[in-house]
Amino acid sequence: MRRRILTDRAPKPVGPYSQAIEVNNTLYLSGQIGIDPDKGTLPGGFKDQAQQVFKNIDSILKSAGYKRSDIVKVVIYLTDISRFSELNSLYESFFEGVEVKPARVTLGVKELPLNAQIEVEVTAVKD
Numbered sequence: 001m002r003r004r005i006l007t008d009r010a011p012k013p014v015g016p017y018s019q020a021i022e023v024n025n026t027l028y029l030s031g032q033i034g035i036d037p038d039k040g041t042l043p044g045g046f047k048d049q050a051q052q053v054f055k056n057i058d059s060i061l062k063s064a065g066y067k068r069s070d071i072v073k074v075v076i077y078l079t080d081i082s083r084f085s086e087l088n089s090l091y092e093s094f095f096e097g098v099e100v101k102p103a104r105v106t107l108g109v110k111e112l113p114l115n116a117q118i119e120v121e122v123t124a125v126k127d
Contacts, residue, residue, distance in 0.1 A: 009059035011035035014113055020060050025126040027064050031077070032056045033116035046083055046117045047090065053120050054094045061124060068095060070124040074104040077119040081108035087118070 005020035005027070006012075013019060013030065020029045034049030035042050037056070043049050061067060078087065084106065095101055102122070112119050 003064075005060060005064045007059055007063035009037060009063065010056040011037045011040070020064060022064055027061070027066050027070070027124040027126075029057060029060055029122045029124070031075075031119040031121040032060075033113060033119050035114070042114055042116060046080070046086065049116060050087060050090045050118050053118055054090070057120060057122055066124045066126065069098045069100075070126055071095075071098075071102045071122050072125050073123040074102050075121045076104065076106045077109045077112060078106065079109060079112055079117050081106075083117070 001023070003022040004018045005022060007019065010019055010032070014035075017030050020027055022028075032053050033042065034052035034056070036052055037059075043052060058068070061070070074091075076087065076091075078084070087106070091104075
């Protein structure tokens, strides 16, 4: 059975898609960019955008009854791959305390929606 996840603690989708869909104890999050859901704006700097992306992911996870340790796969899109080391530091902070880190792919892309510098999608599974 499919369940659509929608929380006002993360930005509303900017297109015809859901924030997340849950199917059989697996949560599929759409790619998140760093829009602040309270202001409806995208911060200017990479660090601020990345931190907001992780806050948005956390909000969607919690809304669906999942936690960071349930994340099994992460896909990250960067418009500037030279930010890879900076990303790793922020990523490590996000997953601090999670014993088994998820599998991950990081890709350099030409551009992202709304001129975002980072987009992150995750898949989470409840045991």
